[in-house]
Amino acid sequence: MNGFLQFRVRPGEKYGLGLLALLAMMAALYAIFVLAPVELTMGIVQKIFYFHVASAWVGFLAIYLVCFCSLRFLRKRDRQWDVRAASAAEVGAVFLTLNLVSGPIWAKPVWGIWWTWDARLTTTFVLWLIYMGYLMLRRLVESPEQRARLSAVVSIFGAVNALIVYMANRWWRTQHPQPVIAGGEDSGLHPDMMLALMVTLLALTLLFFCLWKMGCDLERSRESVESLRRTAQRHLREVQ
Amino acid sequence: MKFWSRTAAILMKDLLTEYKTKDVLTSMLLFGLLVILMFNFAFEPDADEIRQFGPGLLWMTFIFAGLLGMNRSFAAEKENDALDGLMLSPVNWSSIYLGKMLANLLFLLLAQAIILCLFSLLFNYGIWPRIGWMAAITFLGTLGFASVGTLLAAVSANTRMSEVMLPVLLVPLVLPVILGAVLATAANFAQPPEERVMFFWMQVLAAYDIIFVALPLMTFDYVLEK
Numbered sequence: 001m002n003g004f005l006q007f008r009v010r011p012g013e014k015y016g017l018g019l020l021a022l023l024a025m026m027a028a029l030y031a032i033f034v035l036a037p038v039e040l041t042m043g044i045v046q047k048i049f050y051f052h053v054a055s056a057w058v059g060f061l062a063i064y065l066v067c068f069c070s071l072r073f074l075r076k077r078d079r080q081w082d083v084r085a086a087s088a089a090e091v092g093a094v095f096l097t098l099n100l101v102s103g104p105i106w107a108k109p110v111w112g113i114w115w116t117w118d119a120r121l122t123t124t125f126v127l128w129l130i131y132m133g134y135l136m137l138r139r140l141v142e143s144p145e146q147r148a149r150l151s152a153v154v155s156i157f158g159a160v161n162a163l164i165v166y167m168a169n170r171w172w173r174t175q176h177p178q179p180v181i182a183g184g185e186d187s188g189l190h191p192d193m194m195l196a197l198m199v200t201l202l203a204l205t206l207l208f209f210c211l212w213k214m215g216c217d218l219e220r221s222r223e224s225v226e227s228l229r230r231t232a233q234r235h236l237r238e239v240q
Numbered sequence: 241m242k243f244w245s246r247t248a249a250i251l252m253k254d255l256l257t258e259y260k261t262k263d264v265l266t267s268m269l270l271f272g273l274l275v276i277l278m279f280n281f282a283f284e285p286d287a288d289e290i291r292q293f294g295p296g297l298l299w300m301t302f303i304f305a306g307l308l309g310m311n312r313s314f315a316a317e318k319e320n321d322a323l324d325g326l327m328l329s330p331v332n333w334s335s336i337y338l339g340k341m342l343a344n345l346l347f348l349l350l351a352q353a354i355i356l357c358l359f360s361l362l363f364n365y366g367i368w369p370r371i372g373w374m375a376a377i378t379f380l381g382t383l384g385f386a387s388v389g390t391l392l393a394a395v396s397a398n399t400r401m402s403e404v405m406l407p408v409l410l411v412p413l414v415l416p417v418i419l420g421a422v423l424a425t426a427a428n429f430a431q432p433p434e435e436r437v438m439f440f441w442m443q444v445l446a447a448y449d450i451i452f453v454a455l456p457l458m459t460f461d462y463v464l465e466k
Contacts, residue, residue, distance in 0.1 A: 074462055126412050126415055129408075129411075129412040130412050130413070132408070133408045133409040133412060136405070136408055137395070137396075137399060137405060137409065140399035140400045140401055140405060141398060141399050141400075142400070146398060146466075149462050149463065149465070150395045150398060150399075150463060152462065153391075153395065153459045153462050153463055154392070154395060154409060156455070156459060157388065157391075157392075157413055157452075157455065157459075158412075158413070160451065160455065161412070161413050161415075161416070164416045164448060164451070165415055165416055168415075168416040168419050168420065168444060169419070171440070171444070172419060172423065
């Protein structure tokens with residue numbers, strides 16, 4: 001058995017992060033709902049903004065972490081890095097989904113439409129599809145070693161492409177007038193709103209790292225179960 | 241120099257296989273025709289609508305037909321473990337990638353040329369005065385598409401359900417190509433042609449090509465190794 005399979009949990013690290021995330025989350029809720037003023041024109045629905053922006057930030061941060069871990073894996077050939085990449089992708093995809101779901105809920109009352117193909121929305125959507133492709137690929141490759149290599153390569157392409165999609169869309173949309181967006185949402189943010197946003201950013205980032213850690217543990221135990229099952233099957237065959 | 245002669249050998253192998261079987265080109269062309277047929281029934285387009293939707297439709301046909309063709313390029317090598325033979329032959333693995341990529345590029349360009357002619361014929365779409373620019377746009381767009389597509393075809397050939405895996409991975413990655421190529425094509429065939437817009441998007445396509453020809457060359461070894 002190699003060191004990889006002697007999987008161990010370091011509860012201190014995980015629960016410490018979890019506690020920090022919990023505290024930051026409480027602070028974020030306080031800042032959003034008590035401290036930050038209600039926006040004049042949009043009303044209460046503007047409160048979505050804080051979680052919406054913060055989850056987008058985490059979603060985009062995660063794809064670059066996936067890419068970084070994948071590069072480390074290809075260099076070092078240490079399966080730990082593959083586990084980290086896989087788990088970051090899973091958690092990142094969840095956050096990006098949150099972002100994509102909360103966006104339309106805000107957009108419908110404010111813009112009057114659920115969706116528009118503007119640069120940021122399109123990029124997020126494409127990135128989400130890249131996450132889905134990456135996660136689907138991981139499910140469809142049998143051998144763990146091959147899965148790690150192939151998904152690492154795909155994640156590098158995904159991370160590079162996310163940048164290009166954003167630039168391409170921006171050039172496209174600057175050549176055409178934007179249909180409904182009235183001014184940037186972050187133009188002239190009230191200081192308390194800014195504070196609420198920063199606290200939420202911190203809270204969701206901490207939550208991400210906590211979930212990432214837990215995801216890594218889960219992935220490791222999943223793999224050791226898989227390998228135990230294979231060993232058991234081999235022994236069974238020998239007995240028969 | 242050896243690198244290039246070996247790349248050419250791989251390319252010739254693929255061309256010869258295709259010449260003997262004609263699998264890839266036939267399927268791409270038939271698929272392209274089917275899309276054009278469906279387009280006609282779905283929209284019953286008049287001349288204005290053709291002008292408006294033509295570039296988008298053309299590129300969607302190119303992309304879907306290309307997905308169909310590129311799926312074969314490594315799936316065929318998997319049969320009888322032909323890929324293992326290729327890997328054992330004394331060539332740099334980048335040659336394998338480049339040879340197969342160029343073969344895919346040629347198949348795609350050939351299919352696209354025929355689809356474009358048929359499209360122009362069936363819908364009375366005037367392409368001839370500006371065919372030179374159209375060829376340049378098609379080349380730039382297809383180079384990036386074939387380059388990423390060949391690498392991902394190698395990736396998806398290693399999965400269960402490889403026919404599904406390739407589009408799921410490839411389409412989000414070639415979105416800048418689709419966007420750039422459609423806008424450049426539309427600018428090229430606009431009346432009067434919008435040269436400035438066209439050149440801008442051709443530059444975007446060229447930049448994409450540079451990045452996404454270099455990246456597969458750097459990563460292909462990881463895909464192949466066992």
